[in-house]
Amino acid sequence: MAGSDSTREARLGGPAIVLVAPQLGENVGAAARAMLNGGLTDLRLVAPRPPWPNPRALAAASGADRIVEGARVFDCLEDAVADLRRLYASTARPRDLRKPVLTPRQAVAQMRAAAPDGEGCGVLFGPERTGLDSDQVAIADAVLTVPLNPAYSSLNLGQAVMLVSYEWYQSGAEEEDADAPPSMGPEGERKRQATRAELHNLFRHLESELDAANFLWPPHTRSNMVRNLRNFIARASPTEQEVKTLHGVVTALAGRKWKRGDDD
């Protein structure tokens, strides 16, 4: 990418593809291949099954080596998505979590509107057999589900990534013909969606105060309650400003000393 003088090449980048605990190197390679077909380059792996680097990933990448080699590896999901502002959880199964459900086409349209180059956007994919668990889905803004034949839906990881990458590329091709979407207004900075790192800070702040208040008790119900709270907050896609305000709210409600400047 560096040094390329092609404007088409310069349009590459796009949302991050975050593979959570991928089990087979072949599938990471297939995902990389699918990504590059759609012009996506930011691959992130959360705790891939050892070994990593995995020669099978390179073999399956069919020339998309630089995506595999450039993949960043993280120990935990929270770190992998820290810088992202819009996050989609790819899952086929209906959840008890209340969360918008978007098709790939709708999700890429949202991402293009938020950031024409996809910066700060990402899509989570779960492990091959089990998919994302509810705690992982909960931190996303929305669920991404591919509408397919209800009598037979069977996508492997590479195919799922392919459909998202494909839609990303198609949405860019359409955009070339259309008027440029409105860019961020003068209030942009205040309206910018919070990063996942900022969200996780807020989660921890809230949860520590709730623990202190014995609200997340008894222990066997805690994880469920935390998940539903996180899901609620993430579903609202808060802005940076709103996150600051919510910190203030938590602090205030918890009766701590609250510095006015923090939230406004």
Place this chain on the structure above:
Amino acid sequence: MAGSDSTREARLGGPAIVLVAPQLGENVGAAARAMLNGGLTDLRLVAPRPPWPNPRALAAASGADRIVEGARVFDCLEDAVADLRRLYASTARPRDLRKPVLTPRQAVAQMRAAAPDGEGCGVLFGPERTGLDSDQVAIADAVLTVPLNPAYSSLNLGQAVMLVSYEWYQSGAEEEDADAPPSMGPEGERKRQATRAELHNLFRHLESELDAANFLWPPHTRSNMVRNLRNFIARASPTEQEVKTLHGVVTALAGRKWKRGDDD
């Protein structure tokens, strides 16, 4: 499918997927899996590499067994597409043939408009390494090309079929919300696009007359001239009525006895 009481299931069917000389059973299986995800069921194979049936195809079909087992096998492309009225040739490479080039989304929109259930429509896919040759592309109404990252386009057969099947299913999902497309008008029968069998009859008629007239001469140029003629006719997507008229034209031009009733 038979005996199903589900309306969603009843909507299955869709355009035919025609694999020309597929070399690996795995890829036939992957194509079948991709098809059923999008609700497509009509798989046709032209001269698949032996053995067929191929146990590797079933293994790769991941449960889409009935598509593999129901695949019809043909010795030649002409027979495989005889009943089809709209035919698309999937190919990535630019050709010297003048022919409309459509994205999968545009192609499925055309097919939905021609036949909401895809009846009489089909998409050709070539052998894994070589793709369709120019003679095979020439008999299609249009070329189908997937817009992808120009710096890296690498789809395998299963992925290419997946994208077409996916777009077919998406176009149906959109249709459910929209008004039903206008159905065939009162002049439908006369305006119905010719079948490939009718087109091939016309090709043969034309070419035999041209041979008789020494037009397709010298021999080493014949295949090129035939291809370009077929391409020209197919690109125009003639109706049944037009094919009859063209027969009449050929007959008349060739100076044969021409029965008026044949073309009008």
